Amino acid sequence: MNTNSNKRFETRNIKPTAMRELVLKVLSEQKAAISLADLEQKFDKVDKVTLYRTLKTFEENKLIHSIDDGTGSVKYALCRETCQCNPEDLHIHFLCTKCKQTYCLNDILVPSVNLPAHFTLENINMVVKGVCSNCQL
Helix, strand or coil, rough: CCCHHHHHHCCCCCCCCHHHHHHHHHHHHCCCEEEEEHHHCCCCCCCCHHHHHHHHHHHCCCCEECCCCCCCCCCCECCCCCCCCCCHEEEEEEECCCCCCCCEEEEECCCCCCCCCCCCCCCCCCCCECCHHHHHH
């Protein structure tokens, strides 16, 4: 297990396993968010239940976040190391209408929302749709 992965697991209180290490490696190599089906294809043989449980463990421990980009397939991306997935940590996601890739725009925060009294904000999902820089070429 490499030191960077070990540190990320330790920081998020995740027990390292071979499968978790492999999934983290694949996720860290992605430039865009990835669906469960696409992640399955990155492995020759994988137990789908184990893979799904790994993603749920990562999400519960805020190592990754899930994105509902409107495509009908939830996608996953690594969180920044300092992210706690609180409303103030949320960022905008960009869905390219040509290549169907979903990108985390980490430097563009979701605008604040002033809710009525007695409403509590837990999560915001903001997806902007357009054409990515790769498809503009």
